[in-house]
Amino acid sequence: MLSIFIVEDDPFYGSLLQHHLRQQADFEVRLLATGTACLEELYREPDVISMDYGLPDMNGGELLNRILEKHPSIAVIVTSGQEDIATAVSLLQQGARDYLVKNENTKDLLWKSIQNISEAKALKREVADLREQLSEKFSFDSVIGRSPAMQQVFSVLRKAVRSQINVTITGETGTGKEVVARAIHYNGPRRNEPFVAINTAAIPADLLESELFGHEKGAFTGATERKIGRFEAAGEGTLFLDEVAEMDLNLQSKLLRALQEREFCRVGSNSPVTFRARLLTATHRDLGALVRQGKFREDLYYRIMGLPVELPPLRRRGEDLLLLANFFLDMYARDNGTKRAELGPAAKDKLLKHPFPGNVRELKAVIDLACVLSETGHIVPEDLKFSTLNGPSAIDYGDKTLREYNREIIQHYLTQYDRNVSSVAEKLNVGKSTIYGMIKSGEVSLR
Numbered sequence: 001m002l003s004i005f006i007v008e009d010d011p012f013y014g015s016l017l018q019h020h021l022r023q024q025a026d027f028e029v030r031l032l033a034t035g036t037a038c039l040e041e042l043y044r045e046p047d048v049i050s051m052d053y054g055l056p057d058m059n060g061g062e063l064l065n066r067i068l069e070k071h072p073s074i075a076v077i078v079t080s081g082q083e084d085i086a087t088a089v090s091l092l093q094q095g096a097r098d099y100l101v102k103n104e105n106t107k108d109l110l111w112k113s114i115q116n117i118s119e120a121k122a123l124k125r126e127v128a129d130l131r132e133q134l135s136e137k138f139s140f141d142s143v144i145g146r147s148p149a150m151q152q153v154f155s156v157l158r159k160a161v162r163s164q165i166n167v168t169i170t171g172e173t174g175t176g177k178e179v180v181a182r183a184i185h186y187n188g189p190r191r192n193e194p195f196v197a198i199n200t201a202a203i204p205a206d207l208l209e210s211e212l213f214g215h216e217k218g219a220f221t222g223a224t225e226r227k228i229g230r231f232e233a234a235g236e237g238t239l240f241l242d243e244v245a246e247m248d249l250n251l252q253s254k255l256l257r258a259l260q261e262r263e264f265c266r267v268g269s270n271s272p273v274t275f276r277a278r279l280l281t282a283t284h285r286d287l288g289a290l291v292r293q294g295k296f297r298e299d300l301y302y303r304i305m306g307l308p309v310e311l312p313p314l315r316r317r318g319e320d321l322l323l324l325a326n327f328f329l330d331m332y333a334r335d336n337g338t339k340r341a342e343l344g345p346a347a348k349d350k351l352l353k354h355p356f357p358g359n360v361r362e363l364k365a366v367i368d369l370a371c372v373l374s375e376t377g378h379i380v381p382e383d384l385k386f387s388t389l390n391g392p393s394a395i396d397y398g399d400k401t402l403r404e405y406n407r408e409i410i411q412h413y414l415t416q417y418d419r420n421v422s423s424v425a426e427k428l429n430v431g432k433s434t435i436y437g438m439i440k441s442g443e444v445s446l447r
């Protein structure tokens with residue numbers, strides 16, 4: 001429902017507009033003859049006010065000011081008998097949403113303008129709802145784990161949420177670094193601002209600077225438009241730099257400057273842009289060792305380190321493994337609309353004995369595949385196929401090895417998703433770096 005006031009002293013014209021707008025079933029339209037009447041009714045907080053500029057008791061500029069003073073979110077449209085550019089500009093600068101000159105098209109233009117406002121309002125509500133859903137999805141409850149090792153992590157996470165300090169998340173691949181970064185963002189005061197993630201390992205080195213800081217049109221060959229980088233897109237939210245150790249030393253010094261000065265320039269520009277977001281970084285490498293080897297700047301190390309969060313590998317989380325397995329069984333059934341499968345005792349045993357070099361990501365893939373393979377809804381050890389991507393030995397699966405199946409599946413989706421590595425990684429729930437690794441080794445190709 002959109003509530004609209006029409007403030008118009010000409011009763012015939014006012015009724016005409018009211019009648020026209022009432023054709024839309026979800027427009028609630030109230031007709032008022034004076035500015036004073038409009039101010040008296042303001043407590044109803046309409047979404048839109050369409051007002052005549054030349055009212056008998058006050059002029060449009062004054063009424064506009066008094067409305068926006070009390071309720072800055074009301075969209076005010078001014079209609080006027082005269083086309084006066086200077087007045088129009090001044091009203092728009094004061095915050096009017098639109099200025100319409102009265103003629104035979106006014107009612108249609110007013111209709112269109114209100115439709116635009118209504119769509120913007122619906123979009124705003126949708127964004128707020130989605131943000132709400134995201135904060136639920138990424139609440140601390142979404143980080144599954146009860147083991148003592150994870151209890152320690154939760155205790156650090158609570159501290160991370162209470163402060164605005166930089167956080168560095170370390171842990172082997174697939175341990176949930178991004179899950180944790182999202183949980184920090186969606187549980188903190190920035191939850192209604194953007195969460196922007198970038199995996200620096202997934203972007204070719206020569207494109208990374210412009211990806212991070214953006215570029216101006218014409219900054220380099222191929223820069224046909226101005227582009228906003230991730231630093232800018234994060235606004236007052238959170239910037240999550242994944243695989244931060246993969247940046248070259250040149251870019252590391254640019255990153256350091258941006259963090260120290262809290263400002264940066266788009267590539268090809270000298271005008272600084274303020275950096276307001278909170279920084280979270282992650283790596284699966286030992287940053288301290290890289291500093292000692294001269295591969296990571298020591299000053300940058302101290303600048304980003306802030307609060308360290310160390311995620312234990314899955315093999316050190318004890319019974320969390322079964323907790324997570326059950327969580328993924330629920331998720332599979334919900335996402336696919338199927339009956340929830342159960343893990344038999346022998347299957348549990350097999351899971352508990354596997355070292356899971358790919359950690360939680362690997363466990364999820366194993367459970368998803370088991371749900372597909374299990375015919376009875378009761379998962380047996382044979383349904384649990386362990387990938388060999390991270391391990392030396394190959395397990396035969398029919399005529400092919402699982403590695404060969406992985407290769408085929410990834411190649412299939414690369415073709416289906418038009419070679420978009422991010423989409424394939426998301427679809428298959430594997431790390432982008434895994435796919436880039438396979439491209440590099442020639443196992444799959446982008447051709």
Ligand SMILES: Nc1ncnc2c1ncn2[C@@H]1O[C@H](COP(=O)(O)OP(=O)(O)OP(=O)(O)O)[C@@H](O)[C@H]1O
Nearest residue numbers: 142143144172173174175176177178179360361431
């Ligand atoms: N504690 C957890 N609770 C629920 N799901 C988890 C947890 N940890 C990881 N996951 C799931 O495991 C998968 C991998 O997690 P994520 O991408 O956060 O790992 P990562 O450590 O960032 O991986 P990489 O090092 O490859 O970037 C995701 O599907 C994620 O939802």
